[in-house]
Amino acid sequence: MLGTMLHWFAYRYKIDQKQTELKEISYNVLGFLEFRDGTFAVVDDPEMQGKADQIIEKHALRDVENLRFAYVMNASTKDIVWSANSKGKPTQADPTYFLYFDVKKESASFEPSFDQKKPLPIDSTASTMQGQNKYTYSQEYLLAVQTFSLSPHGDFQFIAGLSLADIDKEMKDMRQKFAILLFLSAVLVLIAQMALSFWVVAPIKEFEDEVKSIEAGERDTIGEQYPEELIPVKNALNGLISHEKGQKQRYKDSLDDLAHSLKTPLAAMQNQLDQLNRIQIEQTQVNHGLQVFGAQIERMREIISHQLRKAMVTNQGAMLLAQPVRPVLFRLRDTLQKVYRDKTFEIRINVDEYAKCRMDAEDMMELFGNLLNNACRFCKDVVEVSAHHENNMLVLDIDDDGMGFPSENPSKLLQRGIREDSKSDGQGIGLAVSTEIVSAIGGKIELLVSPHVGARVRLHLPI
Numbered sequence: 001m002l003g004t005m006l007h008w009f010a011y012r013y014k015i016d017q018k019q020t021e022l023k024e025i026s027y028n029v030l031g032f033l034e035f036r037d038g039t040f041a042v043v044d045d046p047e048m049q050g051k052a053d054q055i056i057e058k059h060a061l062r063d064v065e066n067l068r069f070a071y072v073m074n075a076s077t078k079d080i081v082w083s084a085n086s087k088g089k090p091t092q093a094d095p096t097y098f099l100y101f102d103v104k105k106e107s108a109s110f111e112p113s114f115d116q117k118k119p120l121p122i123d124s125t126a127s128t129m130q131g132q133n134k135y136t137y138s139q140e141y142l143l144a145v146q147t148f149s150l151s152p153h154g155d156f157q158f159i160a161g162l163s164l165a166d167i168d169k170e171m172k173d174m175r176q177k178f179a180i181l182l183f184l185s186a187v188l189v190l191i192a193q194m195a196l197s198f199w200v201v202a203p204i205k206e207f208e209d210e211v212k213s214i215e216a217g218e219r220d221t222i223g224e225q226y227p228e229e230l231i232p233v234k235n236a237l238n239g240l241i242s243h244e245k246g247q248k249q250r251y252k253d254s255l256d257d258l259a260h261s262l263k264t265p266l267a268a269m270q271n272q273l274d275q276l277n278r279i280q281i282e283q284t285q286v287n288h289g290l291q292v293f294g295a296q297i298e299r300m301r302e303i304i305s306h307q308l309r310k311a312m313v314t315n316q317g318a319m320l321l322a323q324p325v326r327p328v329l330f331r332l333r334d335t336l337q338k339v340y341r342d343k344t345f346e347i348r349i350n351v352d353e354y355a356k357c358r359m360d361a362e363d364m365m366e367l368f369g370n371l372l373n374n375a376c377r378f379c380k381d382v383v384e385v386s387a388h389h390e391n392n393m394l395v396l397d398i399d400d401d402g403m404g405f406p407s408e409n410p411s412k413l414l415q416r417g418i419r420e421d422s423k424s425d426g427q428g429i430g431l432a433v434s435t436e437i438v439s440a441i442g443g444k445i446e447l448l449v450s451p452h453v454g455a456r457v458r459l460h461l462p463i
Contacts (some may be wrong), residue, residue, distance in 0.1 A: 002179035010174060015142065019114050019215070021059075022144035025160045026173050028055045036151055039089055040072050040082035050411050056084050067163040067238045070097065075147065103145050103157060107324040111146040139165045153224045156275065203227055204210035207234070213332050214241065235392065239442050239462055241356060246440025253436065262300055325396065328364055330370075330386055336376045345376070355387040357461035358396045359441055362420040367437045370430030371398050371457050374379075378402035382452060389463070393443070401452035408418050410447040431457075 011059045031113045032042050032052040042052045056062060061070050061084035071083040080098055081089050090098070101121040106113060118140055124295045143161045150156060203226050213219045326349070331345045359367070377401035387396045405413065414435045431447075433456075438445045450456040 003175075003182065007171065007178065009176055011171055012246075014170070015116075015164075018142050018162060018164075018167070019144070021326065022114070022160050022162065023054075023112055024141065025059050025061070026144050026146055026158060028059075029061075029160065030146070033072070033082065035153075038153065040156075042087055052087065056087070059232065061085070061316060064190075067165070068161070069099065070158070070160040073157050073159060075157050081156065085345050099141070099161070100160070101141070101143060102429065103159065104142065105155065105157070106145070106147050108148050108155075109146065112146045112160075115143045115145065116140050117143060139163055169234055171462075191335055203230060211237070220245075222405070231392070235462060237287075242442030243440055250436050251439060282412045322358050323361065323364065324353060324356050324357060325364065325368070325387070325394070326351050326353055328361075332365075332368055332372050336372055339373075340376050343376075344381075347372075348381050350386040351385065351396070352387075355389075355394055355396070355439075357396075357443075357463055359437075359461065363441075364439045367434050370434050372458075374430050375400040375455070376459075377400075379454065384452070390401070390460075392463060394459075394461045394463050396461065399450035399452055399454065401450065401454040404449060404453070404455045405447050413447060414445060 027053075032055070033040050036044075042049050042377060047435050056070075059067050069084065071080045075082050077101065083090050083098070101117045103115070103117075118138065126313055134324065141163055143159055146158045147157055148158070148288075206224060207222070207226060210219070210222045210224060214222070221241055222234050223377055226234055254287045301302060329349050329351060333349060337347065357364070372383065372385075375398050379402045382399075382401050384399045385396065386399075389395070414429050431445075435445050438459060438461070441462055443459060445460070446458040448456040448458055
């Protein structure tokens with residue numbers, strides 16, 4: 001379409017140029033002609049005749065191939081009464097060839113009218129020209145026609161014309177160039193489409209290879225950089241993988257805790273049995289032993305129940321939609337203010353409604369509950385929660401103005417190793433359980449120094 005438009009505009013521009021040239025020829029040549037003694041001739045003046053010759057030579061009106069011509073024709077008889085070739089009326093023996101056109105007779109006008117026509121066949125020419133050897137051209141000519149009346153001699157037409165063969169040749173060359181450009185453009189577009197397809201498919205192929213590597217056990221997560229369209233899929237798969245790994249690790253750790261926690265009640269039961277075996281059994285001792293057995297069995301039941309609850313992780317947790325954290329924080333704030341009603345402090349929550357993370361609701365409640373409970377327990381006047389986004393993660397800070405963490409290696413508090421039955425009052429297992437929950441969803445937990453010169457727990461949670 002662009003080529004067609006350019007072709008049309010270029011053609012019209014060249015035709016307009018030719019029309020301007022023909023108009024100049026018409027005005028210049030007619031300015032030197034006069035009608036005397038019943039014929040047309042150049043003004044009888046040597047200077048005027050010299051200028052007429054210059055104009056005729058300048059515009060190449062003596063072209064024997066009839067590429068350019070100018071003549072005056074009787075509108076009624078179709079006889080040529082003056083031509084630029086002879087500067088007069090051509091004779092029967094004149095070797096100059098003339099082209100005739102089907103020109104309409106119009107009313108007299110100073111402005112020439114323009115038309116594009118092909119020459120008429122020989123048998124359609126005027127009778128006075130039938131005996132001459134004529135050439136009939138198939139190309140079009142651009143004509144400038146001026147009609148004027150000379151009473152009582154009749155109407156005459158001044159016709160100036162030029163061949164459009166050069167324009168046709170230029171337009172043909174232009175069409176050929178456009179065809180070549182169209183072909184090259186099509187080839188380039190096809191190459192670009194193939195390159196684009198490869199560029200689009202290549203990351204998907206790499207993504208598939210990484211997934212296969214994970215299936216083969218060669219790598220743990222999808223770590224390469226991919227286009228934005230694949231990032232949600234990458235995050236979801238990494239979350240699912242981290243969830244499965246975290247679940248297995250939590251089961252293992254919980255079973256380890258369970259085994260360790262059962263050592264003490266089992267040792268107490270074993271000790272009681274040993275005592276009963278060594279001494280003479282009396283009713284009071286039997287009753288006391290039964291009480292010891294009952295208490296230890298109940299404690300074992302509680303330990304087993306607690307460890308199993310801790311090991312449970314909702315199967316679809318990693319694939320849940322992102323949930324807002326603000327409502328959970330407000331619920332916990334109301335609860336903790338009631339729990340610590342004897343303590344004067346303020347809980348500030350600077351988290352907007354757009355802060356979300358991908359986590360099971362129960363895990364979220366347990367995670368924030370553990371950390372906020374620790375902060376409320378050790379704070380003096382304020383506990384503050386704030387959040388911001390960073391690299392497709394929700395970064396949530398829980399600050400207090402308490403004693404803070406140990407200055408030497410505070411990260412050891414996140415590690416498993418301090419068993420439940422060996423912890424003193426106030427230590428709890430909140431940080432260890434929180435670490436397990438965060439790790440299970442592919443997040444990270446850090447222990448830092450708070451701006452309130454206390455403890456800061458920083459969570460990196462997937463969104």
